[in-house]
Amino acid sequence: MSLELLVASAIAVLVAAGLYLALRGRTFQLVLGLTLVSYAVNLFLFATGRLVVERPPLWAKGVTDHADPLPQALVLTAIVISFAMTALTVILSLRGFLEIGSDQVDGLAEPGEGA
Amino acid sequence: MRRLMPHPGLSALLLIVWLLLANGITAGSVGLGAVFALVLPKVTQPFWPDRPRLRIGRAWLGYIAIVLFDILVANIQVARLVLFRRNRDLRTRWLVVPVDLDTPEAITVLAGTISLTPGTVSSDLSADSRSLLVHALDVTDEAAEVARIKSRYEARLKRMFA
Amino acid sequence: MIALALPLALGCVGVAMLLTLWRLVRGPSLADRIVALDTMVVDAIALIVLIGMTSGTDSGFEAALLLAMVGFVGTVAYCKFILRGDIVE
Amino acid sequence: MALLILIGLPFAAVLLLMIARRAGRRVHMLIAGACSAAGLAVLLSQAEPSLSGRTPMIRIPWMPTAGVDISLWLDPLALLFAGLILGIGLLVIVYADGYLGKDEPTARFLSYLMLFQGAMLGIALSGNVVLMLIFWEMTSLASFLLIGFWRTRVEARRGARMALTITGGGGLALVGGLVLLAKVAGSYDLATILSRGGLVQASPLYPVILILILLGAFTKSAQIPFHAWLPRAMAAPTPVSAYLHSATMVKAGVFLLARLWPVLAGTDWWFLTVAPVGLATMIFGAGVALFRHDLKAILAYSTVSQLGLMVMLLGFGTGAAVAAALFHLLNHAAFKAALFMHAGIIEHETGTRDIRRLGRLATIMPLTATLGVLAAAAMAGVPPLGGFISKEMMLEASVRTGSLLVPALATIAATLSAAYALRYAVVLHIGRAPIGRVMGTAPHDPPARLLAPPAILATIALALGLAPMTLAGPLVEAATATATGGARLGLHLALWHGIGPALILSLSAVAAAILLLWRQEALAPLAARLPSFDARRLFDGAMTATVQGARRLSHLIHVASLQRSLAVLFLVALVLGGEAAGRFGFAAGPRATTPASPVAIMVWMLLVVATLAVVAVERHRYLALVFMGVIGLVMALAFLHLSAPDLALTQIAVEVVTILLMLLALHLLPGRPPRLSSLPRRVRDGAIAAAGGIGAGWLAWAVMTRPAREGIARFHWANSHALGGGANVVNVTLVDFRGFDTLGEISVLAIAGLTIFALLEPAAGGIAGRRLREWRSADRFSPDRHPMMFAVATRLLLPLALLVALHLFLRGHDQPGGGFVAALVVSIAILLQYLASGFDWTDARRRIGEHGLIGLGLAIALATGLGALAFGAPFLTSSVGHVHLPLIGAVELTSAMLFDLGVACVVLGSVTMALAQLAHVAQRAARPDGEDPR
Amino acid sequence: MTAADQLMIAPIVLPAITASATLLMRRRLRTARAVSLGGCVAMLAAAIGLFAMAQDGSIRGYALGAWPAPFGIVLMLDRLATTMLLLTEVLASVVLAHAAVTGADRRGWHFHALFHFQLMGLNGAFLTGDLFNLFVFFEVMLIASYGLMLHGQGASRLRAGLAYVVVNIVGSALFLIALGLLYGLTGTLNMADLAVRVAALGPAEQGLLRVAGLLLMTVFALKAAVAPLHLWLPRTYAATMPVIAALFAIMTKVGVYAMIRTVPLIFGAGAGAAAWVPGPYLLPAAILGAVLGFVGVLAARGLREQAAFAVLASTGTLLMPVSLWREATLAAALYYLVQAVLAGAALFLIVDATMRRRGSYADAIVPSPRFVGQDAAGLLYLAGGLAAVGLPPLAGFVGKVLILDVSYAVAGWPSIWTTILGTTLLGVIGFARSGSTLFWKAAPSGTAAVEGPRRSLADFVAPIVLLALLAWLTLAAGWVTAQTRAAAAQIMAPDRYVAAILGAGR
Amino acid sequence: MSPAADTVVGLLVLIGAGFVLVGSWGLVRLPSVMERLHAPTKATTLGVGALLLASMIDGRTRYGNWTAHELLVTLFLFVTAPVAANMIAKVHLHRTRTVAGGEADGIAGPPPRPDDEGDWATFAEPRRNCPGTPPDP
Ligand code: NA
Numbered sequence A: 001m002s003l004e005l006l007v008a009s010a011i012a013v014l015v016a017a018g019l020y021l022a023l024r025g026r027t028f029q030l031v032l033g034l035t036l037v038s039y040a041v042n043l044f045l046f047a048t049g050r051l052v053v054e055r056p057p058l059w060a061k062g063v064t065d066h067a068d069p070l071p072q073a074l075v076l077t078a079i080v081i082s083f084a085m086t087a088l089t090v091i092l093s094l095r096g097f098l099e100i101g102s103d104q105v106d107g108l109a110e111p112g113e114g115a
Numbered sequence B: 001m002r003r004l005m006p007h008p009g010l011s012a013l014l015l016i017v018w019l020l021l022a023n024g025i026t027a028g029s030v031g032l033g034a035v036f037a038l039v040l041p042k043v044t045q046p047f048w049p050d051r052p053r054l055r056i057g058r059a060w061l062g063y064i065a066i067v068l069f070d071i072l073v074a075n076i077q078v079a080r081l082v083l084f085r086r087n088r089d090l091r092t093r094w095l096v097v098p099v100d101l102d103t104p105e106a107i108t109v110l111a112g113t114i115s116l117t118p119g120t121v122s123s124d125l126s127a128d129s130r131s132l133l134v135h136a137l138d139v140t141d142e143a144a145e146v147a148r149i150k151s152r153y154e155a156r157l158k159r160m161f162a
Numbered sequence C: 001m002i003a004l005a006l007p008l009a010l011g012c013v014g015v016a017m018l019l020t021l022w023r024l025v026r027g028p029s030l031a032d033r034i035v036a037l038d039t040m041v042v043d044a045i046a047l048i049v050l051i052g053m054t055s056g057t058d059s060g061f062e063a064a065l066l067l068a069m070v071g072f073v074g075t076v077a078y079c080k081f082i083l084r085g086d087i088v089e
Numbered sequence D: 001m002a003l004l005i006l007i008g009l010p011f012a013a014v015l016l017l018m019i020a021r022r023a024g025r026r027v028h029m030l031i032a033g034a035c036s037a038a039g040l041a042v043l044l045s046q047a048e049p050s051l052s053g054r055t056p057m058i059r060i061p062w063m064p065t066a067g068v069d070i071s072l073w074l075d076p077l078a079l080l081f082a083g084l085i086l087g088i089g090l091l092v093i094v095y096a097d098g099y100l101g102k103d104e105p106t107a108r109f110l111s112y113l114m115l116f117q118g119a120m121l122g123i124a125l126s127g128n129v130v131l132m133l134i135f136w137e138m139t140s141l142a143s144f145l146l147i148g149f150w151r152t153r154v155e156a157r158r159g160a161r162m163a164l165t166i167t168g169g170g171g172l173a174l175v176g177g178l179v180l181l182a183k184v185a186g187s188y189d190l191a192t193i194l195s196r197g198g199l200v201q202a203s204p205l206y207p208v209i210l211i212l213i214l215l216g217a218f219t220k221s222a223q224i225p226f227h228a229w230l231p232r233a234m235a236a237p238t239p240v241s242a243y244l245h246s247a248t249m250v251k252a253g254v255f256l257l258a259r260l261w262p263v264l265a266g267t268d269w270w271f272l273t274v275a276p277v278g279l280a281t282m283i284f285g286a287g288v289a290l291f292r293h294d295l296k297a298i299l300a301y302s303t304v305s306q307l308g309l310m311v312m313l314l315g316f317g318t319g320a321a322v323a324a325a326l327f328h329l330l331n332h333a334a335f336k337a338a339l340f341m342h343a344g345i346i347e348h349e350t351g352t353r354d355i356r357r358l359g360r361l362a363t364i365m366p367l368t369a370t371l372g373v374l375a376a377a378a379m380a381g382v383p384p385l386g387g388f389i390s391k392e393m394m395l396e397a398s399v400r401t402g403s404l405l406v407p408a409l410a411t412i413a414a415t416l417s418a419a420y421a422l423r424y425a426v427v428l429h430i431g432r433a434p435i436g437r438v439m440g441t442a443p444h445d446p447p448a449r450l451l452a453p454p455a456i457l458a459t460i461a462l463a464l465g466l467a468p469m470t471l472a473g474p475l476v477e478a479a480t481a482t483a484t485g486g487a488r489l490g491l492h493l494a495l496w497h498g499i500g501p502a503l504i505l506s507l508s509a510v511a512a513a514i515l516l517l518w519r520q521e522a523l524a525p526l527a528a529r530l531p532s533f534d535a536r537r538l539f540d541g542a543m544t545a546t547v548q549g550a551r552r553l554s555h556l557i558h559v560a561s562l563q564r565s566l567a568v569l570f571l572v573a574l575v576l577g578g579e580a581a582g583r584f585g586f587a588a589g590p591r592a593t594t595p596a597s598p599v600a601i602m603v604w605m606l607l608v609v610a611t612l613a614v615v616a617v618e619r620h621r622y623l624a625l626v627f628m629g630v631i632g633l634v635m636a637l638a639f640l641h642l643s644a645p646d647l648a649l650t651q652i653a654v655e656v657v658t659i660l661l662m663l664l665a666l667h668l669l670p671g672r673p674p675r676l677s678s679l680p681r682r683v684r685d686g687a688i689a690a691a692g693g694i695g696a697g698w699l700a701w702a703v704m705t706r707p708a709r710e711g712i713a714r715f716h717w718a719n720s721h722a723l724g725g726g727a728n729v730v731n732v733t734l735v736d737f738r739g740f741d742t743l744g745e746i747s748v749l750a751i752a753g754l755t756i757f758a759l760l761e762p763a764a765g766g767i768a769g770r771r772l773r774e775w776r777s778a779d780r781f782s783p784d785r786h787p788m789m790f791a792v793a794t795r796l797l798l799p800l801a802l803l804v805a806l807h808l809f810l811r812g813h814d815q816p817g818g819g820f821v822a823a824l825v826v827s828i829a830i831l832l833q834y835l836a837s838g839f840d841w842t843d844a845r846r847r848i849g850e851h852g853l854i855g856l857g858l859a860i861a862l863a864t865g866l867g868a869l870a871f872g873a874p875f876l877t878s879s880v881g882h883v884h885l886p887l888i889g890a891v892e893l894t895s896a897m898l899f900d901l902g903v904a905c906v907v908l909g910s911v912t913m914a915l916a917q918l919a920h921v922a923q924r925a926a927r928p929d930g931e932d933p934r
Numbered sequence E: 001m002t003a004a005d006q007l008m009i010a011p012i013v014l015p016a017i018t019a020s021a022t023l024l025m026r027r028r029l030r031t032a033r034a035v036s037l038g039g040c041v042a043m044l045a046a047a048i049g050l051f052a053m054a055q056d057g058s059i060r061g062y063a064l065g066a067w068p069a070p071f072g073i074v075l076m077l078d079r080l081a082t083t084m085l086l087l088t089e090v091l092a093s094v095v096l097a098h099a100a101v102t103g104a105d106r107r108g109w110h111f112h113a114l115f116h117f118q119l120m121g122l123n124g125a126f127l128t129g130d131l132f133n134l135f136v137f138f139e140v141m142l143i144a145s146y147g148l149m150l151h152g153q154g155a156s157r158l159r160a161g162l163a164y165v166v167v168n169i170v171g172s173a174l175f176l177i178a179l180g181l182l183y184g185l186t187g188t189l190n191m192a193d194l195a196v197r198v199a200a201l202g203p204a205e206q207g208l209l210r211v212a213g214l215l216l217m218t219v220f221a222l223k224a225a226v227a228p229l230h231l232w233l234p235r236t237y238a239a240t241m242p243v244i245a246a247l248f249a250i251m252t253k254v255g256v257y258a259m260i261r262t263v264p265l266i267f268g269a270g271a272g273a274a275a276w277v278p279g280p281y282l283l284p285a286a287i288l289g290a291v292l293g294f295v296g297v298l299a300a301r302g303l304r305e306q307a308a309f310a311v312l313a314s315t316g317t318l319l320m321p322v323s324l325w326r327e328a329t330l331a332a333a334l335y336y337l338v339q340a341v342l343a344g345a346a347l348f349l350i351v352d353a354t355m356r357r358r359g360s361y362a363d364a365i366v367p368s369p370r371f372v373g374q375d376a377a378g379l380l381y382l383a384g385g386l387a388a389v390g391l392p393p394l395a396g397f398v399g400k401v402l403i404l405d406v407s408y409a410v411a412g413w414p415s416i417w418t419t420i421l422g423t424t425l426l427g428v429i430g431f432a433r434s435g436s437t438l439f440w441k442a443a444p445s446g447t448a449a450v451e452g453p454r455r456s457l458a459d460f461v462a463p464i465v466l467l468a469l470l471a472w473l474t475l476a477a478g479w480v481t482a483q484t485r486a487a488a489a490q491i492m493a494p495d496r497y498v499a500a501i502l503g504a505g506r
Numbered sequence F: 001m002s003p004a005a006d007t008v009v010g011l012l013v014l015i016g017a018g019f020v021l022v023g024s025w026g027l028v029r030l031p032s033v034m035e036r037l038h039a040p041t042k043a044t045t046l047g048v049g050a051l052l053l054a055s056m057i058d059g060r061t062r063y064g065n066w067t068a069h070e071l072l073v074t075l076f077l078f079v080t081a082p083v084a085a086n087m088i089a090k091v092h093l094h095r096t097r098t099v100a101g102g103e104a105d106g107i108a109g110p111p112p113r114p115d116d117e118g119d120w121a122t123f124a125e126p127r128r129n130c131p132g133t134p135p136d137p
């Protein structure tokens, strides 16, 4: 069992769960799904710098063995952006629910509810 | 002095925390820490109205020492309970601890202390803040336990919060 | 000794996390799950400390500190939600 | 220059008319008339050089890269056509003055008419196919506007749309044909193209070119089966019919065939497509015309027929036939325009156009009748009118084809033509039918404004018969020469050609026509029983079907479904990824993997179980959120283990804020909703999801097992401390190497904050506000709003958290931390106050508004970046300096830290704005009156 | 660095400053409006200056933070970028003026700040020479567009907004995956450097490279609304305030821009398995987009929906020549792009002016009682329809003829020709039907009259300006095509780009 | 590193991890919420505390620098953990009374009342002007 395998399979599970939830048709599940996908994407982006255990990219004289700092910087930016997007989506969902009275992504009436 | 440092206790705590954060005592860290220790209480003053007066001194050190010791002992006791006592043999009880403390801060410290020592959890406060509901994992004599809490912790706290 | 103790300790904490997870999944009550989540944060702090000792770096300290400081916020918010529905009022 | 003036005049008139649209009718007429007259004068001034072979032309470079110029020329063919357009245009304007009612908007009418005139002139004068196409399409457009002039009438709208659809569609085919022709011929210049007939006809694309161009020509000239729009276009005011649908626009197709004759004609393809269509149209149109009762319908179908005649002639492919076609073009223009005007007068005077209700007009309206009979006779091909000559030429040409069928059919067509023409002449003026319902006053000859234009045209039709060579000879001869691209034929136009097959056929046609007319009424039921080909209904049906089909298709595809959009997106990504994997494959690489410790595996299990749990309890939202907390925690641990402490910090802080955000939102959402999708749907989604997961995991695996390439990060590592002034390479990258990304990133956060504010600020109003106020939770809640222990702990935590934040901020350049995390810690500490002590309490104690913080933060970041400009360095160039502070000693300060401060301000502002606003909304829900607690 | 060099940063910094400034004066709309318009004009001036700078045919780099390429983020200025900048700024000025005139900016919070952030995102996307930075500016552009899209709110807008946001979030996730793959394979983010390194990849990396390329193109295609990834567009644009949709006319074209920018440079002939990577799929997708777009124009029941489909169709049409990846076809595509943006915007502004006059009839394609300015609106609608469909005398026709011209005899040209000509007919029918219903047909008697007639004709000005620009594009087609040809020549010579950006570094 | 230090650190590590494990074990095996709530306290206090102590000594002996900032982790945990426990207990109390069917009481049964007329804050509106109540605006 290698770390690479763990990370890859974690990405797989997160993506699969995220996509499934995103297709469920309700805003909250959608937000959860997107969050899972964004975790997976962050992990993926991070992994493209290859996995290095316990050698953080903190510069010290003479040290040459370290994790790739660039993907980390990219992931940080991506985390912030995806947080912004999540916040917006959550509030947009809520706002839509308040306006329409349904939390379905397409604003349809609940099944079994009168028109 | 009072205007400069409205809350010496808080300022001292902040300075200590800063030095711990800086992980070393240098002129720089002390200087900067002092600045923050002075500024932050001022800045956060509106968020903590009616801060209690504290008597900083040995009472506090003693209290900390007692609590740490109690934690150590209680940990071992509770570990034994968890590992070896059968569930149906647990003598779990609710305790109602009457509280004679006045400030919310003092009550909070008392409740926190009770919770930190394994085996007891401060679960709720009465609506009039005069009683504390404590859940105890294994007590034989409820009154004695309440008395122990009051004498060991509350009495000291009364002195620490002037 | 350390060389022996650290892997063992890591294993203990790992198992502890799995046990906590079991309670989290199992429930049965909401309070149970919140207790489990809260415990998991503490377990994570322990794990961070152990990882730091294993690797000999200090870089996990901030993470442990942050977890200790804001880890309970989630717990409290979950509780407040059950108690009051609205967490800010 | 003259050509530019010529083409510019009508458009100038359009502009003037639009400017002077509120002026009186006289002014409008004057503008249009004057421009047309001036155009005619300019044209006549250029006639001599054109006819004598010194073709006036002008060429202005336009799109040199594509080889397209604005080039105009006035060869005899163009001269002939332009003369027609301007001459009849002038007469139509005069006629329209008399025809249009008092309240009609003449400015609009005339501006459309002049637009049309300009476009037609453009077709005639274009020396470049692109230019010609532009004008061609403009004629369709102008025709659309003119047919739809009486826009409230349903027939006008339908007629206009049908004309636009058919001629526009044909025009598009023509676009294809002409551009293709130009590509094959190697030039857009018409003269060049015309000289490359051999090249074009040898091309394998020649049939395609031919068919596309013919589609353009046939639709415009109303050839079967595209003729239906023309009768329907009769919904237009009569001057329009006279101008567009008899004399000029419909001739554009004929003109085009003549124009492209040198390059396209002379092949079997040409003969076998053009001539039969023309012939069929000629017979069909004439046949229908004979049995119509509406005067304008008769004229419309006669026009269809006559256009067929001209097309057929051009199809014959001989010079003589072209000459016949061009001469008939003139004749037809004259008599048909006259007839339309005549029909307009009759309708104007009698209030009806139904031939069955009209008769004896000769006695009531003698002048009108005279010119009507004259024009109809020309149409019938009765000597000594021009129509006779051209019809004889036509028959002559059809005999010359060598086939027997062609002259036979041509004669039948000529018979039918003569029949309906004579019917028009006789029944209307001499027939016994009573006068139709009279509109108030007795009908009489109209004033000169109405009468003069058709009279002039009828006179011309007569003159073309009496003195053809003087009037039209040189023009037709020269135009034929240009059209055929050959030498002049030595044309002889005359009434008397001697007795030949043509004369015999012509006379027998007239005779047969008289016979036919005699029995017309008897034949009518017979004609009605013929299998009818109702192109109009066919067209309407096709249009309805098209629109319905389009609707169905569009609605089928564009369902307002986010799930569908997402599923398609996932599928596309999957299919494309699968394609690449299938074609090129990507196996694991040779890089040595890192063995996973047992604890790593356990933490991995945590993640997997929690993720599956989220899916399993998907509809129990609160529980799902609890499991999300575990996933976030595991992510932080993973980052920490994998040497990314900054990421772990950020993950922890963001996770907390996200949970708060979701709980705040969850509060107002309904508790446990019913499931939406059916089992098959869930299976389908599961399959998509699984495939996506496997794909993503596989990609990650493939990348991680490949050796890393020496990349740009080495530079970052090497220079972070020396040049960037920090040991935390990630932080230096964020605020320095890639500070520009961070500027964008905080902009994103700022915008998110603003958008959230904009979304929530009005939420208390309208229907959302009502829902908020009516909102009641189904759960019972504890009355304890602010538990004491919690409140006290958060008060202590605030200064402590601020201190930690300062620590993270100050040393973030060297150790894990930085402005972003620091700001999140502050945000969380402030949010904790909201949680513990309530919205109002906390909000009242906050000093700086979020808007101010966001603006300030952006300003700091921008100002830091711009500061470098003062030193001639690029934006965001950082500087490292040492400052000596008393007590503290040397402190390293980088401008990047100032930038980081900006970052922190924006983060703090945005995060608190988002969460406080959200809390604010819930607050308003709690207040029965929905009042704003602020 | 000279002041002229520093001008390169202006298109990004100016809107950021303007946005921050309007944020601080959010309660004083008049001042904010003035500042906003001023910022727009300044940006237009900067764009003109940059356009003039690029006329010498050189490619300029701007090393942000003075970190040399490829290590830092670099901006780059070439003909393509300046063309897009100028187009954006012209469009933005007109749209902003229209919004101010019609008071659309009063219909919600932070219109001006969001507007300028949107411009910042657009300009950044056009200028950046770094792939991750492109992602960041995409996000800036998108999130600002979410804000603008939701401006004014209302139920349908909120729902459509959610769909728009979510689809784009997923698109961004794909972008990151593609980006990560490229970084994992090459170790760089600078586009020029990527070009060099992608060409040097070994056979074992080709599969991954192709996945990266295809995913990246999927993202761009999603932003460009290339069928079948277009499903979000009609709903979004139809639900948006038309004046904002007018600004959005350029948004889909950013996706096209990103393709034009990256494909010849990174995925050119030397890119192995990823050479010309949207590869065999772009042309059919473009054709499908054009067909569905014009079918939608014909099928639409509302004017905004119709205009949205027209935008969709224009993207499809535009991508046909793009998909051929030749200098001449790109030149024609760029000409078409410029006019398509202006035409789409003009159409939306015309719809806006019409809607505002029709009261409760809004943009429904049904006859209404006569309203003030009906004839003028009808004429404008006619012109807008011509522009959108591509009929003379506006520039769409020239654009289409140019596309026919350059695509001739290139593989697949008959399908391009057939689509262009066939879909144009669909568009003609569609606009003729809706226009005659709307502006010619009278409402059935007894229908309530349109309330609250507006007297001012000021809202006709902006559409007229755009239409005039379209007419000018026809007249000045020679100059414009020379520009687009030169831009295309630069794009198709990636070596020069690489040398200009990395020259000093290697 | 001296053998003594090695032993001390090793023992501390084992003690800490042991208490963490016992805490979680308690979480699993104890019969109801209130009992389980006691379990994490061990992990929080002695478990993490011992580990942090080990880390401090380890840093000093192996790398020669005293690091005391580990104490901060414990400090923060000591501030926050009781609050979390308190809130969870309140959730439990609340749900035993409000949820239909009730959330099961633990071994100790329902909590006694604080006095004759009052009730716990979870069930009753807090009285005004009592300590800890934030002043109403
Ligand atoms: Na960042």
Ligand code: NA
Pocket (backbone or CB within 6 Å): B114, B115, B116, B117, B118, B119, B120, B121, F038, F041
């Ligand atoms: Na305890």
